[in-house]
Amino acid sequence: MSKVKYYYDSETLSYRKIERKKRRTFKFIGLFILAAGLFGFLTMFITSQYIESPKEKALKRELANMQLQYQLLNKKMDEAQLVLEDVANRDNNIYRLYFETNPIPDEQRRAGFGGVNRYKNLEGFDNSKLIIESNKRIDMLQKQIVVQSKSLDEIAKLAEEKEKLLAAIPAIQPVSNEDLTRMASGYGYRTDPFTKVRKFHYGMDFTAPRGTPVYASGDGVVIRADSQSSGYGNHIRIDHGFGYISLYAHLYKYNVKKNQKVKRGDLIGFVGNTGRSEAAHLHYEIFKDDERINPLNFYYGNLSAEEFDELLKHATLENQSLD
Structure with a gap:
């Protein structure tokens, strides 16, 4: 049973019973529900902004690992590029010079790919730029490797011909x-x-x-x-x-x-x-x-x-x- 509450009326110098109006009660209840709802929304918003769920944490770790792997991949491509450039330099300035054939121009070794956009299917993602640049570098390396491979095939053929030439040239005195x-x-x-x-x-x-x-x-x-x-x-x-x-x-x-x-x-x-x-x-x-x-x-x-x-x-x- 609820307690009866009184208040002191200074005009009549007596205590009066507090009469609670139903309308006012509903108003307080409404305000309380609204405040509770607002508090819950703010709590969810703040939580979503500053507190990560286990799934978000897993996705974030996966993204960080992917970015790290791309960085490592680019580093390996840098190293492969240096090795390929060294082979190309030897090819032009040693092998081709020795076998008296024309060097391969840098424009031919580094020529890009014309025509349609080869990487359109990689656009529209959060890390599209990173993915596209990595794919471009891989494609360029593959093309340079093909050019160098064909060049070395040519050098091998020239070496074989050179060996035959050196054996064929009449290079000794015919009488001892x-x-x-x-x-x-x-x-x-x-x-x-x-x-x-x-x-x-x-x-x-x-x-x-x-x-x-x-x-x-x-x-x-x-x-x-x-x-x-x-x-x-x-x-x-x-x-x-x-x-x-x-x-x-x-x-x-x-x-x-x-x-x-x-x-x-x-x-x-x-x-x-x-x-x-x-x-x-x-x-x-x-x-x-x-x-x-x-x-x-x-x-x-x-x-x-x-x-x-x-x-x-x-x-x-x-x-x-x-x-």
């Missing part, structure tokens, strides 16, 4: 120094032994006894081994590829036949005195792109510096040739 009597005559103007007229001598004459071994000066294929060329007598011609042909004339006999493959240093024949020849010797010529050139420039394969100087001294004397 131990077997030589003397170096009779070199490339240039000489006195003809038969007409005594000064004329151009297109090869080198190596004087040696009949039957002295003659060696192939480079890898190649025998294209002739006959006596059907005027003045050369029994002679051999070897096609070395790359425009090089070597000729060995006045032979006593052959040790090879037409279409036979030979290696540098293989025994191909023997010194003789056939054809237009005054004495037993080997007449040796080199052709490059159908032009006869000085064989003296190619003896780097089996002569020491001293032996080459001695050969040069005799080869440059304007004396009488033997053919």
